[in-house]
Amino acid sequence: xTQKQAINTLEEALALHRSLRHDEAEQLYASVRQAAxxxxxxxxLSGAMAFQRGNHLDKxxxxxxxxxxxxxxxxxxxxxxxxxxADAGRHAEAEPLLASALKKAPDRAAAWENLAKCQRAxxxxxxxxxxxxKMTALQPENPDAHEMLGELVALAQxxxxxxxxxxxxxxxxPGLAIAWSNxxxxxxxxxxxxxxxxxxxxxxxxxxxxxTPASAARALGLLRLYRPEESLDLHNSILWMEPQNARxxxxxxxxxxxxxxxxxxxxxxxxxxxxxxxxxxxxxxxxNPPEPEKKLRVGIVSPDLRHHSVAFFLxxxxxxxxxxxxxxxxYHGHHCEDATSAAFRDxxxxxxNLVGIEDEAAAGIIRKDAPDILIDLAGHSSxxxxxxxxxxxxxxxxxxxxxxxxxxxxxxxxxLVDETTDxxxxxxxxxxxxxIRFSPCAWAYEPPANAPLPRMPEPGAPITFASFNNxxxxxxxxxxxxxxxxxxxPGSRLLLKSPYFEDxxxxxxxxxxxxxxxxxxxxxxxxxxLPSTEEHLATYSRVDVALDTFPYxxxxxxxxxxxxxxxxxxxxxxxxASRVGLSILSAIGHxxxxxxxxxxxxxxxxxxxxxxxxxRELRTSLRQKMAASLLxxxxxxxxxxxxxxxxxxxxWCSELKPAPLPQ
Numbered sequence: 001x002t003q004k005q006a007i008n009t010l011e012e013a014l015a016l017h018r019s020l021r022h023d024e025a026e027q028l029y030a031s032v033r034q035a036a037x038x039x040x041x042x043x044x045l046s047g048a049m050a051f052q053r054g055n056h057l058d059k060x061x062x063x064x065x066x067x068x069x070x071x072x073x074x075x076x077x078x079x080x081x082x083x084x085x086a087d088a089g090r091h092a093e094a095e096p097l098l099a100s101a102l103k104k105a106p107d108r109a110a111a112w113e114n115l116a117k118c119q120r121a122x123x124x125x126x127x128x129x130x131x132x133x134k135m136t137a138l139q140p141e142n143p144d145a146h147e148m149l150g151e152l153v154a155l156a157q158x159x160x161x162x163x164x165x166x167x168x169x170x171x172x173x174p175g176l177a178i179a180w181s182n183x184x185x186x187x188x189x190x191x192x193x194x195x196x197x198x199x200x201x202x203x204x205x206x207x208x209x210x211x212t213p214a215s216a217a218r219a220l221g222l223l224r225l226y227r228p229e230e231s232l233d234l235h236n237s238i239l240w241m242e243p244q245n246a247r248x249x250x251x252x253x254x255x256x257x258x259x260x261x262x263x264x265x266x267x268x269x270x271x272x273x274x275x276x277x278x279x280x281x282x283x284x285x286x287x288n289p290p291e292p293e294k295k296l297r298v299g300i301v302s303p304d305l306r307h308h309s310v311a312f313f314l315x316x317x318x319x320x321x322x323x324x325x326x327x328x329x330x331y332h333g334h335h336c337e338d339a340t341s342a343a344f345r346d347x348x349x350x351x352x353n354l355v356g357i358e359d360e361a362a363a364g365i366i367r368k369d370a371p372d373i374l375i376d377l378a379g380h381s382s383x384x385x386x387x388x389x390x391x392x393x394x395x396x397x398x399x400x401x402x403x404x405x406x407x408x409x410x411x412x413x414x415x416l417v418d419e420t421t422d423x424x425x426x427x428x429x430x431x432x433x434x435x436i437r438f439s440p441c442a443w444a445y446e447p448p449a450n451a452p453l454p455r456m457p458e459p460g461a462p463i464t465f466a467s468f469n470n471x472x473x474x475x476x477x478x479x480x481x482x483x484x485x486x487x488x489x490p491g492s493r494l495l496l497k498s499p500y501f502e503d504x505x506x507x508x509x510x511x512x513x514x515x516x517x518x519x520x521x522x523x524x525x526x527x528x529x530l531p532s533t534e535e536h537l538a539t540y541s542r543v544d545v546a547l548d549t550f551p552y553x554x555x556x557x558x559x560x561x562x563x564x565x566x567x568x569x570x571x572x573x574x575x576x577a578s579r580v581g582l583s584i585l586s587a588i589g590h591x592x593x594x595x596x597x598x599x600x601x602x603x604x605x606x607x608x609x610x611x612x613x614x615x616r617e618l619r620t621s622l623r624q625k626m627a628a629s630l631l632x633x634x635x636x637x638x639x640x641x642x643x644x645x646x647x648x649x650x651x652w653c654s655e656l657k658p659a660p661l662p663q
Contacts, residue, residue: 271408379403
């Protein structure tokens with residue numbers, strides 16, 4: 001084929017290409033490649049067409065790669081090859097091609113979008129945001145571009161920060177359901193804006209009744225309104241349509257911990273539904289030397305390595321670990337990094353923020369670090385990365401601290417608990433992990449350094465009961481119990497606190513439940529957000545007795561109340577979440593404040609409320625008791641923690657040893 005014949009054939013092929021007569025065009029492109037194998041256009045145009053057809057990515061990549069060898073300087077070829085690689089999920093290969101091409105051809109909006117996808121997948125969230133800003137600058141009237149930018153900003157900086165981008169998207173296209181959904185979610189994350197958020201989600205579902213993210217966000221909104229039963233129903237409705245939606249199953253499992261009437265067996269089966277989605281999906285091949293006494297490389301994954309309740313219990317353990325025994329690697333999973341995060345950084349040999357890094361890339365990071373043990377501190381709580389643990393990234397994987405139940409994930413081998421929360425033999429059948437009761441009490445508490453001194457309520461103030469627990473834990477049965485307590489203490493009051501009480505619709509919803517439970521509205525006070533830990537703890541000077549929730553007890557709230565000299569009355573139930581109060585109170589020698597039944601619980605609260613001399617003595621002695629207890633014996637708790645890690649590690653090492661030969 002002469003050069004002129006090749007040109008004529010390519011022109012004819014290109015005309016067919018533009019007319020979407022792809023098969024005929026490909027025959028002509030192929031004839032040029034065969035007759036003139038060094039003709040760049042035959043390879044490039046054929047590869048570009050294969051990419052544009054959408055379902056021929058492998059062929060497109062092969063053709064474009066060959067074309068690039070023929071003309072390495074071709075910007076167009078680099079752009080198309082980069083976009084094809086990006087669509088194929090080969091982000092690390094695509095990213096440099098797109099970045100270099102866009103330096104010389106910065107007016108290609110689609111290429112900026114693909115570059116952003118690669119950067120996001122590789123964990124370069126800030127760079128991805130800048131790439132999408134370039135795209136929106138080129139296409140300012142493109143609602144999809146603004147919506148995508150909003151999603152990235154939400155991922156890297158939080159949903160409230162992304163609100164303007166979603167607003168721009170719906171202004172440009174009021175019919176864009178996903179933008180309404182994400183706008184609703186950005187409002188739900190802001191106290192006082194729950195009603196506006198739910199309105200946006202309703203709009204999204206009017207546009208697309210089957211939009212799962214909108215339904216899932218609406219289920220979250222119901223939780224913000226403290227209506228967990230309705231949220232559970234909505235989660236189950238989503239799962240009826242999408243039974244293998246791992247995120248929705250995980251969120252559903254979290255809700256089950258809050259609700260009374262859930263049998264232990266049904267809760268276990270619900271968690272096992274999650275585990276089945278990942279069973280044996282990934283091979284378990286490790287190169288960690290199986291040396292029982294080696295220094296352990298321990299990775300910890302959590303979205304809460306910041307000012308958060310989990311941090312109050314993790315920090316004292318990490319601070320007291322023996323550096324000769326344990327090397328710590330921390331993987332944070334939240335856009336917020338604060339002073340607490342900085343302190344954790346100083347305790348770790350390596351710190352990585354996994355926000356915005358997709359599972360494949362995040363798994364690569366962790367595998368490269370080669371931890372011997374990987375610990376999850378989130379379970380099925382929000383922003384968890386259980387899907388990462390499903391890949392079995394370490395020989396030993398452990399659940400601890402942040403979730404009061406089994407994960408249901410077979411790849412997580414152990415769970416750290418204590419004998420009180422999970423009695424031996426009785427609790428084991430309801431966990432998919434092996435339970436290690438590593439200490440008489442599973443918590444090491446670090447009180448805030450700026451906690452004020454305990455102080456009694458003002459003389460003449462009415463007896464005040466209080467619960468500062470997450471109000472999701474306050475079931476109707478709990479409210480009815482509190483109504484009986486107030487009825488037995490004339491003139492007493494109930495003080496409740498939650499940042500979402502700042503929202504008028506949430507307050508109205510909560511007050512409706514309070515009245516229905518028989519609590520006099522005039523004797524209940526709802527407190528909203530307080531800006532500092534010091535102010536929050538100082539509020540205990542108004543409290544005589546703290547009332548724990550059930551069946552899901554408090555942890556941080558119980559420790560904070562005790563540290564401020566306020567007795568806590570709990571109820572010991574039949575599972576981990578409902579026995580945390582008993583564990584903590586036993587640690588300070590007051591297990592009698594966590595009886596196993598409601599009647600004794602009520603009488604205990606009434607007795608404490610009516611015994612002023614005892615409460616006055618407790619106001620000063622409780623802090624001393626805590627300080628002398630295992631809860632604040634951080635060195636011992638760290639040794640217990642280390643021993644548990646060593647036990648789990650040695651079990652794995654012994655499993656690798658070949659069985660002895662028969663004699």
